[in-house]
Amino acid sequence: MHGLSQLSTFGHQLDGTLQRYKALVYPQRYWDYRRWLQQQVGTEQLHQLAHNQPVVVFDFRDSRIDGPQGRRFYSLFIYFVRAGFYPVLRNNYLVLGNIQEKHKRYCLQENFSVLTHERDLPAGYVLVTDKWYSNLAERAGKIIHINYQPDYSTNDSCFPMPFPLFPPLYAAKEDLRLAYYREQDRQWKIFFGGDAEPGKYNKKSIREIYAKLSRTQILERLSQRLPNDFFWRLNNPEQLKQAEQSSYPGLIAMNTRHCKVASEEWLGTMARAHFFLACPGVRYPMSHNLIEAMAVGTIPITQYPELFFPALEHGKNCLVFSSPDELQIAVQQAMSMDNAQRAEMKQAAQTYYDQYLAPQASIKRLLEHRPKHISLRLLPFLKAGGGFA
Template sequence: MIRKKINQIIVLVIDLLAFAKLKLYHPPRNEKSLLVNFENPQLYHRFFYLMLKFYQLSGYNIYYPMSFSKFRNLRNKDRYLGLILREKKFLSINKNNLTQDFIEINDKMFSPDYFLNYFEKGNQESKCFHVPMSFHPFMYNQQIWDNAVDTEKERLNSIFCYGNFDSKAYLDINRTEFNVISRTELLKFFEQKEQFVSIHHKEDITSETTDQLNEKFIFAIKENYPVAMGDLRELLSNFNFHLCCPGVVMPLCHNIIEAMSVGTIPLIEKEYAEVMYPNLQHKINAIIFKDLRDLNKILSEQLFDFSEMEISYMRKNVLEYYENFLMPESVVNHLNESITNKKLIYLQAEHRSVKFKN
């Protein structure tokens, strides 16, 4: 009990010092300013951090006035949301130097009911804006999200897939209203194929003897090969196709954004493609399958028979989609347009967004 009390006092002192230091921070004057008046950013956890990060990356000064109690709550309760107060010079808790033509965001502009349009409104997006999925937060936090990658190099005409395939965690999606194949089911499906390859090292892909990996289904399963974040986009750029597995409780997962950022073509289930806004399109910027039977047909009859011209066309469209809708500056432009036109903005709240449909 005494040790716990001492630790609480130590944390309190650390927070007091961090708060005092932040109160002294005044960002240099900037014509691009964002004023944040959010009472409940915790609702959106990592996605709130990502939205503010996109404004920062787009050259905005961020102003978020708050009390010490709110500071402590935001800083310590969620490791991703806490980044807004742990990253150096991320935001100011004062309004000093706030320009006259600032952008303001508040709770009333946003909704966590991210999938309402999909399930109840014919998937139309005319009077709203869905803030898109993005890389894993640490990709931006560690400043590795835009590392230079050669997207024009010769690629393996294969499927690449990576990530966690824990059977317990990734079966939760079966208890939602989404009608998608779980990643564990997808893994079982591909494991039965002769072309399935499970890799264990980065060198399995980057070595000079990779011709044997052509026209294969290549998986980097986390327990065998936990791909380092700094290697992700470079590894993805070695392949024509990326198998897009759904997340824990919803189709959307950061892996698809990481793949599209280097022009790797998504191989994706129809329902997943339709909760990307704008929707991905078959043979335009994705290869879309309806179910495992359809996927099997695509694998055996189409996927590895596309011409170089067709692959180049789809890759170009994938990169254009990323640049127009998923890049931080593009997202901020769409956010600002939505704010100006008073559109409702849907921001992911992960489990909370899915609960609206259960």
């Protein structure tokens, strides 16, 4: 089995390398990129374009920085934008050739420049790079070195990148409406919303490498053990509409394969509940929806508080379980919690988001981490062999 695991890892790494460099064998894509590049704003008038904003320059080797469907690239980009920086992208076909695709295309909604001449850059900019050497480092005020390694420890000297919201939420500027959602009336006690396809969400990596209950195991356990009046599975849009007009004292489990919710409505749906049941992702535990829950003040019920930095705390900003029996206890605790304690935990959850997960606060903490050279651990939630991101 160990040999098969190593073979699978090697196969994925080989596939990842081929994906990063496949653009070199598609001439038409290159010419499309050249046409796109001609339409972009250069850096000749950067001092006017930036409007006295601090400048961040992204200089990457290839599309490894993208992550799944461009999520990592865009999240890093939008974090700096939300923190008030003006972004400059270094011209590199291997990095920008796919900027009009998938989640990466959301960058095109923001103002940025493509680096035309190095002399155009104002001294003291922030440089973000995954290169061993970048000739842009000499005039940079701070240099953020991207570290892709798994198995982060709090004893490491690097800074752990917070897990982001789902990219379309930033693109729709939903993260700028959190104050509204936090004041929304709460109709449901507990909510789960996400893909719930049993085969996809029951991977060995979750159960064996991370030693967590899978999404499938969690939902099956609760569907079997909770009384019928306290477990409502939403399987179509009509049931979702009915739930939106109802108060519910138990767990509402919504499978987004069958109940599609637009990005502009997702946080509002999340904010209908007092608690959010945080089920693991496909190959590793972290999932966007737990971050989204805390952003709107919906208290997470989770089994991976240690994958946050600092760790979440049971009874303060979350409820924690680590076994099927503890899962049931946590759910019962959420359903019976009094208003005063629930309000206190709600405030603590959204305060944690504001201090450690929100883009502006995260970039401030990142830049204060070291005087000049800062190592940014891009995937601190990932264990070796426990999925790819």
